[in-house]
Each structure stands twice: as C-alpha cells, then as structure tokens.
Amino acid sequence: MRQSPKLRFCVQTHSLQDLQQPAVSSKVFIQRDYSSGTICKFQTKFPSELESRLDKQQFEETILALNNLYAEAEKLGGKSYLEGCLACLTAYTIFLCMETHYEKVLKKIARYIKDQNEKVYAPRGLLLTDPIERGLRVVEITIFEDRSIGSGR
Amino acid sequence: MSQIHHVSLDQHQHQHQQQHQQAGQYNQICTRSSSGSCAEGPEPSCPAHRTRTPRRKWQVFPGRNRFYCGGRIMMARQTGVFYLTLVLILLTSGLFFTFDCPFLASNLTPAIPAVGGVLFVFVMGMLFRASFTDPGVLPRATPDEAADLERQIDSAGCSRPPPRTREVLINGQTVKLKYCFTCKIFRPPRASHCSLCDNCVERFDHHCPWVGNCVGRRNYRFFYLFILSLSFLTIFIFAFVITHVILRSNRTGFLSALKDSPASVLEVVVCFFSVWSIVGLSGFHTYLISSNQTTNEDIKGSWSTKRGKDNFNPYSYGNILTNCCAALCGPLPPSLIDRRGLIQSDTPQTVSQSNGTGGGSYASTQLHSHMCDQDQCIQSTKFVLQAAATPLLHADPVVLAPLPGKTVTMGGPCAYLAPSQPSLPSCGGDVLALRDAAADSHCHHHLHHHHHHHHHHFVSPEETPCGTPQGVLPCPAHLHLHPHLPVPSPAALYDPASQDALHEDSVRGLVKLSSV
Numbered sequence: 168m169r170q171s172p173k174l175r176f177c178v179q180t181h182s183l184q185d186l187q188q189p190a191v192s193s194k195v196f197i198q199r200d201y202s203s204g205t206i207c208k209f210q211t212k213f214p215s216e217l218e219s220r221l222d223k224q225q226f227e228e229t230i231l232a233l234n235n236l237y238a239e240a241e242k243l244g245g246k247s248y249l250e251g252c253l254a255c256l257t258a259y260t261i262f263l264c265m266e267t268h269y270e271k272v273l274k275k276i277a278r279y280i281k282d283q284n285e286k287v288y289a290p291r292g293l294l295l296t297d298p299i300e301r302g303l304r305v306v307e308i309t310i311f312e313d314r315s316i317g318s319g320r
Numbered sequence: 321m322s323q324i325h326h327v328s329l330d331q332h333q334h335q336h337q338q339q340h341q342q343a344g345q346y347n348q349i350c351t352r353s354s355s356g357s358c359a360e361g362p363e364p365s366c367p368a369h370r371t372r373t374p375r376r377k378w379q380v381f382p383g384r385n386r387f388y389c390g391g392r393i394m395m396a397r398q399t400g401v402f403y404l405t406l407v408l409i410l411l412t413s414g415l416f417f418t419f420d421c422p423f424l425a426s427n428l429t430p431a432i433p434a435v436g437g438v439l440f441v442f443v444m445g446m447l448f449r450a451s452f453t454d455p456g457v458l459p460r461a462t463p464d465e466a467a468d469l470e471r472q473i474d475s476a477g478c479s480r481p482p483p484r485t486r487e488v489l490i491n492g493q494t495v496k497l498k499y500c501f502t503c504k505i506f507r508p509p510r511a512s513h514c515s516l517c518d519n520c521v522e523r524f525d526h527h528c529p530w531v532g533n534c535v536g537r538r539n540y541r542f543f544y545l546f547i548l549s550l551s552f553l554t555i556f557i558f559a560f561v562i563t564h565v566i567l568r569s570n571r572t573g574f575l576s577a578l579k580d581s582p583a584s585v586l587e588v589v590v591c592f593f594s595v596w597s598i599v600g601l602s603g604f605h606t607y608l609i610s611s612n613q614t615t616n617e618d619i620k621g622s623w624s625t626k627r628g629k630d631n632f633n634p635y636s637y638g639n640i641l642t643n644c645c646a647a648l649c650g651p652l653p654p655s656l657i658d659r660r661g662l663i664q665s666d667t668p669q670t671v672s673q674s675n676g677t678g679g680g681s682y683a684s685t686q687l688h689s690h691m692c693d694q695d696q697c698i699q700s701t702k703f704v705l706q707a708a709a710t711p712l713l714h715a716d717p718v719v720l721a722p723l724p725g726k727t728v729t730m731g732g733p734c735a736y737l738a739p740s741q742p743s744l745p746s747c748g749g750d751v752l753a754l755r756d757a758a759a760d761s762h763c764h765h766h767l768h769h770h771h772h773h774h775h776h777h778f779v780s781p782e783e784t785p786c787g788t789p790q791g792v793l794p795c796p797a798h799l800h801l802h803p804h805l806p807v808p809s810p811a812a813l814y815d816p817a818s819q820d821a822l823h824e825d826s827v828r829g830l831v832k833l834s835s836v
Contacts, residue, residue, distance in 0.1 A: 194464050201488045201497070201509055204635055205523065241653070243646050251649030255545070258445040262652075269651045302459035302656040304505060 190312045197230065197306035207237035209298070209306050216310065220291045229283055229295070233306065236279065240272035273299060378659040382460055383519040391659035393452040395532050396517050402451060402532030409447070409550070412590050413440045415583040416557050420564045423581075427567060432560060439553045446546035447531065454655040455536030456522035458503060458511060466504040473499070491634035510635070512616055526615040535615075538655065541648045544605050551599045558591035609647045610640040 195217060200210045211230045213223045250268055254261050280297050288295050288308075296307040378391030386395050395402070413436075421433040461469065473484065484499035486506055497506045500513050503520045507513070512524035514534045523537035535543045561584045568577035578585060608618060612635050617623060623633035637643050 194468070196465055196468050198506075199508065201490060201495070204490055205509055241651055243642075243650055247651045248645055248649045250651070251645075254652075255541075255649070258442060259449060259542075267652050267654070269653055273654065299654075299656070300658075301462065301465070304458070304461070305465060307465070 192310050192312040195308045195310065197308065199304060206241050207298075207303050208234045214308075217293070217308065220293055220310065221288075225287060229287070230306070232279065233276065233298070236272060236276045240269045240276075374662045376659070377657070377661045377663055380663065381657070381659070383457065384517050385457075385519070387659065388452075394454050394659065395451055396527065396529075396534065398516070398529065399532040401529040405447070405530045405532075408590065408594075409443065409553075412557060412587055413553070415587050416561065419581050419583040420561055420587070423564055423568070424560055428563075436553075436556060436560070439549060439556060443546065443549045443553050446542050446549055450528075450531045450535070450539050450542040450546050451533050453533075453539040453542060454657060454659070455524075455534040455540075456538040456653070457517075457534075457536075457655075457657050458505065458508070458520040458522060459657050460502070461504040469499075469504065469506070493632060493634035495634065510614060510617070523614060524616055538653060541652075544602075544609065544648065547598055547602045547605065551595070551602045554591050554594045554598055557587060558595060561587045561591070610643050612636040612643040612647065 193216060195214045197209050197214070200208045202208075209230050211227050211234075213226055217226065247268060276299070277297055280295050284295050292311045294309040294311070296309065298304070298306050301307055376391055378387045378394075381387070384397045386397055386399070387393065388395070416436065417433060417440075421436065424432045486497040486499075488495050488497055488509065490509060495509050497509065499505070500507050500520050502513060502518065505520065507520055508522060510523045511520050513520045514524065514527050516527050517534055519534070521534050521536035523540065525535040525540055525543075527534045528543065531543060531546070533539065564581065565574075565577055565584050565588075568580060571577075572580070605615075608615065611633065613623060613633060617633075621627060623631055625631055637646060
C-alpha cells in the first residue's frame with residue numbers, strides 16, 4: 168500500500184472500493200450496429216480511448232467473434248425451426264427440461280468473454296462486460312487506472 | 321464522568337453531527353448542514369439494524385409491471401380485462417363440456433369432447449404464456465451509459481436542441497432511431513416505449529389488455545397462437561352447440577330443446593360475438609406475420625408505399641413462408657431483464673462517482689478504521705491544540721467540524737482524563753499525542769491542506785516511527801491504550817484545576833472526540 172493516498176482518501180472519499188481494487192478511470196461503450204436489421208451486432212469502430220491500451224486488430228477480433236456468436240444464436244435454419252415446432256407441439260413445456268439454443272450460445276459467449284478477459288484484457292488493465300448484463304445494448308469496456316505508470320488521479 | 325458525558329453529548333449533538341453509514345458501531349446522526357434536528361429520514365435507526373436480505377432485481381424494477389411467484393411471472397399493472405378473458409373462456413368451455421358434450425359424445429362421437437379438450441388446454445396454455453412472459457423489455461441504461469450517451473449527443477451537434485434521433489441504413493431503407501427519455505437509450509429499430517407499462521419493448525406490437533401484457537418480441541408467437549387457437553375453439557364450440565340444438569330440436573322441437581339445454585343459448589351468444597372479433601384479429605395478425613410487420617408499424621403506415629415510392633419493409637425476408645417461420649418458429653431470445661437475479665451493490669464506479677456508493681463492501685473495515693483514525697488524528701489534534709490554547713487565546717468552547725468516525729464506549733477515556741493530560745482517546749483506544757501548541761495556528765488549515773503540511777503539525781500514523789526526537793508520542797498505529805502516558809508541553813500551558821470553564825470545555829471537546 169502506498170502511504171500518501173490514505174490521507175487523500177481522508178479528504179476526498181471514504182470509498183473502500185478505491186482501496187480494494189484499482190480505481191476505474193473510465194468506461195467505453197461499444198454501441199449496437201443496426202445496419203443488418205435487428206440482429207445483435209456490435210460496431211467494430213475502434214474507440215479512441217483504448218488506443219493506448221489495446222491494438223485495433225485485437226479489439227476487432229473480439230467484437231467480430233462476439234458478432235458471429237450472436238448471429239449463431241439468432242440464426243434461422245433447420246435446427247431452430249425444428250426446435251420451434253417441437254416446442255409448439257409440446258405447448259412449450261419442453262423448455263422446462265431443455266434449454267433453448269439461444270441460451271446455449273449465450274453460455275458460450277460468457278465463456279468466450281471470460282477467456283478474452285483473462286488472456287487479453289486483464290493484462291492491459293481492461294475489463295469486458297458481457298453485453299447480456301447490459302440488455303444487449305452495449306459492450307462495456309472498463310478502463311482501470313494504471314497506477315504503475317504513476318498517473319494517479 | 322458519564323453524567324458529564326451525557327450532558328455534553330446532548331448539548332453538542334445538535335451542533336456537531338455527522339452521518340456515517342458503515343455497519344455496526346456507528347450511530348447515525350444527521351449532518352449539520354442539512355437540518356438542525358436529529359436523525360435524518362430514511363433510516364432513523366442504527367445502520368446495524370439494516371441487515372440485508374439479498375433482494376432480487378424484480379423488486380426494484382423501474383417499470384410499471386406486476387410480478388408474481390418471485391419474479392417468474394410478469395404482467396402489466398391493469399389486469400382486470402385479463403380476468404374477464406379468463407372468465408369468458410372458462411365459462412363458455414365449462415358450459416360446453418358440462419351440457420353439450422354428454423349429448424354429443426353419446427349421439428355423435430366421443431372425439432368431439434376430446435378434440436375440444438385438447439383445444440381448450442392449448443388455448444389456456446398459450447394465454448398464460450402470452451400473459452406471463454416478459455414481452456422483451458429492454459432494461460434501462462445504467463448511469464454510466466446514460467452519461468456517455470448524453471456526452472455524445474451534446475458533443476455531436478452545436479444546434480439547439482441537440483438531435484435525439486439517429487439514422488441507420490437497414491437493407492437500403494433509412495430508419496430513424498429515437499432516443500427514449502425514460503429509459504435513456506436509443507431505441508433499437510422496431511422497439512417502442514409502452515406508456516402503460518413504462519418500458520421499452522423490443523419489436524413492440526401492441527399492448528393487449530385482454531392478455532394483460534404487452535405483446536413484443538418474446539411473446540408474440542404465444543399471442544398469435546392464442547388468438548389462432550381461440551378462434552378455432554370458438555368456431556368449434558359455436559358449431560357443435562348449434563349441432564346439439566339442432567339435433568335436439570329434431571327430436572323434441574325447437575323450444576323444448578332450448579329449455580332442455582339453456583346453457584347453449586349463452587354459449588351461442590358469447591361465441592357469436594367472439595367469432596367476429598377473434599377470427600378477424602387472427603386474420604389480421606396472419607397478414608402481419610406474413611409481411612413481417614408489427615401492429616405498431618402497420619397502424620403508423622411505416623412501410624406503406626403511400627409514404628414514398630421507395631418505401632419498403634427492410635425486415636421482410638421476401639417470401640411469406642420464411643416470414644411465418646421466422647415469427648413462429650425462430651429462436652426464442654431470453655429475457656434481458658434478469659428478474660430473478662440478485663442485486664449486486666458492489667459494481668466498480670468511476671472515481672468521480674465513488675463518493676456515494678461505498679456502501680457495498682465492508683471487507684476492509686480495518687483499513688477504514690485506520691482511515692478514521694487518520695481523520696481523527698487530524699481532528700483530535702486540532703481540537704486539543706485549540707483546547708490547550710483556549711486559555712491563552714479565547715474562552716469560547718471549541719467546536720469541531722464534522723468528522724467521520726465511530727462511537728466509542730465512554731467510560732474509559734473520561735475516567736482517565738485528567739486536565740493536565742490532554743491525551744486523547746481515539747478510535748481504537750489509541751492515543752494521540754500532541755506535538756506543539758504553537759503549531760495551533762496551522763491546525764486550522766490542516767483540514768484543507770492535507771497533503772503537504774500535515775507532517776509539520778502532527779504526527780501521522782504511518783510516517784512517524786516510534787520515537788521522534790521532539791518528544792512527541794507517535795500516533796494510533798503504534799500505541800496501545802495507556803491511561804497515563806506522559807504528555808509533554810501542553811500540560812504546562814494551563815491549569816485546569818483553577819479554571820472550571822476551561823476544564824468543562826476540554827472535557828466536552830475530548831468527550832466529543834471520543835464520541836466520533
């Protein structure tokens with residue numbers, strides 16, 4: 168623990184979070200891309216706030232992977248029709264024992280995001296939040312203060 | 321001693337009061353600035369009583385919905401018409417099965433009640449599914465998101481008011497996305513804000529009072545299947561009741577047939593009026609599904625060619641079959657509002673926002689108490705120096721600024737307090753020693769200029785080792801409670817035995833210190 172921030176905290180805040188985890192410096196929100204309709208797709212435009220932390224290619228790769236996963240979840244095809252018809256015939260009671268295709272893919276997405284956080288984002292002081300926790304509106308990337316550089320706020 | 325303590329506390333409670341909301345040992349008293357009287361509104365009792373049972377998200381849902389079964393069932397607020405629907409269906413079907421089916425089963429075929437039964441079960445299932453399912457409510461934006469959007473909106477245009485719409489090109493058609501002021505989001509295409517439920521709903525069709533819920537992306541197929549199966553059921557009942565009456569009247573005459581089964585009259589009347597509306601509605605929705613439109617869009621004429629020659633529906637898949645399959649058999653998206661999730665209170669916030677949100681974690685109370693000690697060091701020093709300097713400078717009672725801290729049981733410090741020893745009890749029973757009365761004048765500023773000057777004026781816990789040259793005893797971290805610590809210089813500054821007023825002031829102040 169550094170010594171001077173304690174006094175600073177005495178003056179400014181008494182937030183325990185400041186001491187427990189690195190302070191959040193800002194959040195970046197990647198908005199939805201509706202150019203293909205109402206399907207879940209996120210913009211691949213690289214936000215300027217991340218320029219110092221992450222390369223563009225890595226970011227695009229993550230977003231494209233997410234987009235593909237969501238496309239897979241919402242895909243209309245033989246499998247989804249079959250599931251839909253079967254569910255209809257059983258008066259949708261089948262979903263009491265089975266989870267929907269969409270839910271299976273959502274779990275896959277959660278695993279992917281966790282994996283990306285561990286491998287790519289956490290070492291750079293960033294955190295990806297699963298879009299499902301934000302109602303599939305945005306991909307929230309939290310930028311943590313990089314104290315080792317000494318640019319404390 | 322304790323008497324003095326209580327008196328002092330009463331006298332000062334309305335002067336120096338502060339609010340601190342950490343668990344357990346803190347008394348909650350209101351801030352000086354907000355009101356002169358005691359404890360503030362929301363939680364007048366000690367925060368220690370605020371034991372939290374984990375709350376689920378549906379309990380704090382901002383829309384105007386009703387939840388049942390622990391958040392599993394979600395309906396609109398006005399459910400009266402839904403019960404009417406239920407009663408009508410149950411009544412008519414009940415009468416049919418009770419009065420008409422026995423005759424029909426014995427005279428025609430038992431398949432009639434069987435088919436009727438299956439239809440009835442299907443109708444009820446679809447009705448409940450449509451009524452109780454989340455229609456596709458979009459959760460409202462988090463404060464961070466809303467702030468980010470606001471920033472983008474304000475920075476985008478120099479015109480006033482800033483534009484609250486966005487244009488998107490979808491499959492060659494320009495679609496306007498509107499900003500929802502309630503939910504603080506830009507609505508996705510085809511979403512709309514239901515004023516009755518006060519929610520933005522994805523692929524909003526309409527709010528159906530008969531079903532007691534909005535009809536949106538997630539329950540549209542159930543709604544459609546409900547009205548479709550209900551129209552079949554209505555036609556079925558209508559047809560077979562008529563058959564029943566005709567068969568009876570062939571045997572006994574028309575009027576006696578009606579007398580024998582009076583329920584049939586009621587059923588015929590209900591079914592007759594229902595058929596027109598429900599079959600009509602089914603037909604209308606079949607058209608909507610096949611062209612992949614919502615009721616909302618159709619009523620507004622969003623994709624009508626009357627608006628423009630090039631106006632077309634960008635969401636349609638081109639052919640009727642695909643449109644139908646997509647609407648009815650497509651993948652069912654999960655609920656976005658996570659009704660049964662537990663509320664997490666410890667989300668990381670940006671530094672500027674962290675002031676009010678520290679309620680979440682109590683893990684590092686030790687650290688916090690150390691912070692308290694720190695502040696208390698500052699305050700105690702300030703006070704004591706002032707108290708010590710009082711006979712020299714002025715005789716006014718010393719007033720302390722609000723200070724976060726915790727209450728300490730009073731017996732100890734007062735008992736040990738001797739006027740000649742302004743040793744101050746602090747948070748953990750540690751003792752803060754004074755440095756130099758002459759430094760008093762600087763102390764007035766130390767609250768405001770913590771960062772550089774503190775170490776000139778008083779001992780900071782972690783920065784001073786245990787034996788400083790100027791005879792100052794180190795601060796809390798290094799000491800344990802000792803009632804008779806030898807304290808240097810300030811003792812010589814005044815003779816409290818002869819000055820009761822000063823003694824009282826000191827006691828008051830010191831008591832005050834130990835109460836924070």
